Amino acid sequence: MSAPDAVRIARAGLARLMEPSDLTGLALVAVAGPEEAFRLIGARDGKAPAREQQAVAELLEGVAASRAEHRLDAGLERWRPRLPDAAPARDLDTMRRLGGGLLVPEDAGWPGQFDALGLGAPLCLWWRGAVEPAALPPVQDLMAVVGSRDATAYGRQVTSELASALVREAVTVVSGGAYGIDARAHEAALAAFDGLGGPAGTGATATAPGTLPGPCGGRPPTVAVMAGGLDRFYPAGNEDLLRRVAAAGVLLAEVSPGTAPTRWRFLQRNRLIAALCAATVVVEARWRSGALTTAHRAAEMGREVGAVPGSVYSANSAGCHRLLREGAALAVTDAAEALELLGGRPRPSSPTGSPGGERAPAHPLDVAGGGDTAGSREAVRSRDAARPHDGLDIQDLLLLDALPVRSASTPDKLAVVAGLGIGAVLGGLSRLQARGLARRLGDGWQRTRPD
Amino acid sequence: MSAPDAVRIARAGLARLMEPSDLTGLALVAVAGPEEAFRLIGARDGKAPAREQQAVAELLEGVAASRAEHRLDAGLERWRPRLPDAAPARDLDTMRRLGGGLLVPEDAGWPGQFDALGLGAPLCLWWRGAVEPAALPPVQDLMAVVGSRDATAYGRQVTSELASALVREAVTVVSGGAYGIDARAHEAALAAFDGLGGPAGTGATATAPGTLPGPCGGRPPTVAVMAGGLDRFYPAGNEDLLRRVAAAGVLLAEVSPGTAPTRWRFLQRNRLIAALCAATVVVEARWRSGALTTAHRAAEMGREVGAVPGSVYSANSAGCHRLLREGAALAVTDAAEALELLGGRPRPSSPTGSPGGERAPAHPLDVAGGGDTAGSREAVRSRDAARPHDGLDIQDLLLLDALPVRSASTPDKLAVVAGLGIGAVLGGLSRLQARGLARRLGDGWQRTRPD
Numbered sequence: 081m082s083a084p085d086a087v088r089i090a091r092a093g094l095a096r097l098m099e100p101s102d103l104t105g106l107a108l109v110a111v112a113g114p115e116e117a118f119r120l121i122g123a124r125d126g127k128a129p130a131r132e133q134q135a136v137a138e139l140l141e142g143v144a145a146s147r148a149e150h151r152l153d154a155g156l157e158r159w160r161p162r163l164p165d166a167a168p169a170r171d172l173d174t175m176r177r178l179g180g181g182l183l184v185p186e187d188a189g190w191p192g193q194f195d196a197l198g199l200g201a202p203l204c205l206w207w208r209g210a211v212e213p214a215a216l217p218p219v220q221d222l223m224a225v226v227g228s229r230d231a232t233a234y235g236r237q238v239t240s241e242l243a244s245a246l247v248r249e250a251v252t253v254v255s256g257g258a259y260g261i262d263a264r265a266h267e268a269a270l271a272a273f274d275g276l277g278g279p280a281g282t283g284a285t286a287t288a289p290g291t292l293p294g295p296c297g298g299r300p301p302t303v304a305v306m307a308g309g310l311d312r313f314y315p316a317g318n319e320d321l322l323r324r325v326a327a328a329g330v331l332l333a334e335v336s337p338g339t340a341p342t343r344w345r346f347l348q349r350n351r352l353i354a355a356l357c358a359a360t361v362v363v364e365a366r367w368r369s370g371a372l373t374t375a376h377r378a379a380e381m382g383r384e385v386g387a388v389p390g391s392v393y394s395a396n397s398a399g400c401h402r403l404l405r406e407g408a409a410l411a412v413t414d415a416a417e418a419l420e421l422l423g424g425r426p427r428p429s430s431p432t433g434s435p436g437g438e439r440a441p442a443h444p445l446d447v448a449g450g451g452d453t454a455g456s457r458e459a460v461r462s463r464d465a466a467r468p469h470d471g472l473d474i475q476d477l478l479l480l481d482a483l484p485v486r487s488a489s490t491p492d493k494l495a496v497v498a499g500l501g502i503g504a505v506l507g508g509l510s511r512l513q514a515r516g517l518a519r520r521l522g523d524g525w526q527r528t529r530p531d
Numbered sequence: 532m533s534a535p536d537a538v539r540i541a542r543a544g545l546a547r548l549m550e551p552s553d554l555t556g557l558a559l560v561a562v563a564g565p566e567e568a569f570r571l572i573g574a575r576d577g578k579a580p581a582r583e584q585q586a587v588a589e590l591l592e593g594v595a596a597s598r599a600e601h602r603l604d605a606g607l608e609r610w611r612p613r614l615p616d617a618a619p620a621r622d623l624d625t626m627r628r629l630g631g632g633l634l635v636p637e638d639a640g641w642p643g644q645f646d647a648l649g650l651g652a653p654l655c656l657w658w659r660g661a662v663e664p665a666a667l668p669p670v671q672d673l674m675a676v677v678g679s680r681d682a683t684a685y686g687r688q689v690t691s692e693l694a695s696a697l698v699r700e701a702v703t704v705v706s707g708g709a710y711g712i713d714a715r716a717h718e719a720a721l722a723a724f725d726g727l728g729g730p731a732g733t734g735a736t737a738t739a740p741g742t743l744p745g746p747c748g749g750r751p752p753t754v755a756v757m758a759g760g761l762d763r764f765y766p767a768g769n770e771d772l773l774r775r776v777a778a779a780g781v782l783l784a785e786v787s788p789g790t791a792p793t794r795w796r797f798l799q800r801n802r803l804i805a806a807l808c809a810a811t812v813v814v815e816a817r818w819r820s821g822a823l824t825t826a827h828r829a830a831e832m833g834r835e836v837g838a839v840p841g842s843v844y845s846a847n848s849a850g851c852h853r854l855l856r857e858g859a860a861l862a863v864t865d866a867a868e869a870l871e872l873l874g875g876r877p878r879p880s881s882p883t884g885s886p887g888g889e890r891a892p893a894h895p896l897d898v899a900g901g902g903d904t905a906g907s908r909e910a911v912r913s914r915d916a917a918r919p920h921d922g923l924d925i926q927d928l929l930l931l932d933a934l935p936v937r938s939a940s941t942p943d944k945l946a947v948v949a950g951l952g953i954g955a956v957l958g959g960l961s962r963l964q965a966r967g968l969a970r971r972l973g974d975g976w977q978r979t980r981p982d
Binding site for chain 1: 597599610612615616685689846855862924929931932955
């Protein structure tokens with residue numbers, strides 16, 4: 081069910097007047113409703129009505145907001161200078177023309193996971209792309225993959241493997257559309273999607289806006305949550321990439337078209353990424369990095385957070401190690417471990433996996449072993465796989481240690497060397513023989529090679 | 532106070548008969564005392580006396596020991612075949628000749644930290660080197676630095692930096708004398724010690740056995756806890772290194788001279804390393820690695836455990852990442868973080884640091900910034916150090932975002948762009964100006980560069 085037009089218009093207007101996370105404004109909307117809030121601000125010279133002032137102050141009492149934010153008149157003073165720029169009908173029209181629209185909390189498809197932000201939930205969500213935000217997968221199938229702009233080759237490689245494995249597992253990769261890790265995450269998600277039969281080529285016009293492209297029943301490979309207005313693609317160097325994200329997935333923003341991204345809006349955008357996804361993985365981040373904000377916000381909301389370890393000499397991993405040391409994140413070394421963050425999520429009827437058939441592993445734990453990754457779990461762990469002596473009890477281990485490899489030894493001598501009774505030696509030799517670890521040689525016994 | 536000779540002889544004899552962590556044997560010693568235990572085993576064909584059998588079974592009831600270990604007669608059957616090899620007086624003599632000796636729990640200098648092993652505490656400690664084990668530093672100044680034998684260049688570099696920084700902080704580096712990480716840890720500790728004025732050259736004869744070498748008041752730079760007898764240096768490729776460890780520090784083993792290292796003895800040796808030190812740092816370890824045993828044993832005893840992160844593509848870091856994921860270890864990325872594992876230990880009157888003077892930083896957190904490390908904390912974090920806008924409140928951050936860099940803007944215009952009231956803008960501009968972040972230009976304001 082869609083929200084009434086008047087509500088949509090009011091929220092579109094408010095989004096132009098208020099910065100993201102303006103708690104006074106959000107409180108006013110909560111107590112008065114969006115239409116009345118917009119009307120009240122629009123009454124240019126009116127004072128803050130006592131009733132609303134009281135209600136806003138009471139609502140903010142329970143929130144960790146500064147005293148200044150309790151004052152509705154200060155809010156009015158803040159918002160009113162922007163009234164000349166408020167043109168909600170025009171903004172809605174602009175986004176419609178660009179193949180998008182506006183989702184508001186009153187819409188049935190509003191993502192429930194934003195409730196975790198409490199009063200800080202966004203006023204509305206502008207969107208642009210092939211998939212309406214109302215058609216996003218459920219929260220447990222959304223994973224944020226974020227990191228620093230100046231990614232290293234290592235970070236880019238890990239990001240690519242992670243994002244493509246996630247898409248093959250029907251998980252949508254959410255990121256921030258920035259250079260570096262973000263760009264690589266979107267890029268790899270799109271490539272994996274194409275590999276599964278998603279729309280190839282993907283000029284922005286490849287699919288009608290808001291329709292369900294490709295073979296995936298509308299489950300987009302990737303979502304970019306932006307800090308600026310969606311009328312243009314920012315940063316400029318990512319324009320082509322973001323166009324392709326829009327063609328196969330969707331771009332989201334809480335700020336209106338025409339709004340420039342600023343430090344504040346970047347910070348607040350990060351909370352949206354954290355809230356939208358069941359888990360956030362930070363691939364590379366410096367000691368101080370916006371990606372850490374995303375991780376911390378996610379942790380505060382009880383979302384899962386992963387951090388990819390790296391060289392202790394890499395400044396780009398220092399932030400990840402910081403998260404690990406703080407206990408804010410779990411170490412994630414491959415796609416399977418990233419998927420574990422989503423919990424024991426049952427594999428869906430593999431909407432993106434089925435067209436590719438053999439490329440979709442049966443079990444999350446098999447993902448990294450898919451074969452086309454540079455550093456699969458197998459490669460990293462194989463040489464340490466099960467050994468023949470696993471599961472032997474202490475006495476048999478002692479006996480195995482005592483068995484010579486080149487010569488042979490009698491049970492009596494083995495008893496001395498191993499420090500075992502003769503009964504334990506005889507029983508043990510037959511158990512080791514059964515496992516192929518020992519063999520007879522004349523009167524004696526020896527260990528079979530290789531160890 | 533020294534233990535009576537008869538007790539020392541008895542424990543030396545028992546060490547030859549019993550494998551490390553032979554709980555039946557250790558229980559017998561606990562209930563009957565070492566002399567009676569040795570006598571009882573020596574009564575070649577005597578049955579297990581009912582009283583001792585009962586006491587051993589009762590003692591082991593409370594321990595997680597297997598049923599088989601409750602049976603004293605099975606123990607006797609195990610130990611007696613080795614009686615012909617038991618020659619405690621000869622073993623004691625051998626170790627004396629090699630510049631060492633035997634420490635037993637009845638000695639006043641017995642390291643109290645082995646109590647954490649409960650019944651599994653070693654029967655005795657053979658030693659060889661320049662420092663009697665009774666003169667070891669207190670547990671909070673002992674740190675284990677361990678890892679895999681096939682270390683990478685990365686692991687070796689981290690180990691070197693860690694071990695040398697620890698020694699400069701008067702922490703003794705404990706390891707297992709093996710190839711790879713262990714060898715590098717001993718090596719770097721010795722080099723740092725030499726740099727501080729420790730005995731240079733260090734042939735095994737450089738100092739009289741058991742005396743306090745160099746400038747450090749007997750605090751050894753490094754301790755090697757070995758899995759085999761101390762009459763020879765094993766592995767052969769580390770012979771020169773281990774001689775130098777003996778010359779400046781000490782080698783320890785619970786097994787008698789002449790005893791070969793076996794898988795079991797390696798495993799049990801790891802518990803000694805874990806128990807001896809307040810903290811254990813694993814620098815590199817494969818998915819399955821002996822170093823993980825050390826870490827797990829340390830964690831079980833409530834000791835601190837650190838693991839050094841590395842590339843997710845390195846099999847040699849997979850074990851470290853495993854420890855991090857299990858929550859068994861804290862990520863350690865430099866010496867300062869390793870020192871944090873030792874708690875807020877007050878810097879001692881810097882016995883190893885004082886001769887070097889300026890090389891001993893005033894505070895543990897300064898260690899990695901010492902300058903001679905390839906990847907100091909500074910290098911890894913510096914570019915992310917404090918920024919001029921740190922500590923600005925939200926409104927001033929919004930204002931800073933709104934200030935143009937090339938042109939200038941009036942307060943009225945800034946109020947619209949920043950979404951702030953005019954009062955907040957005027958107050959904010961003066962605060963930003965005071966921080967050097969904003970300046971007047973004609974009627975307007977601009978941001979000062981660089982950002």
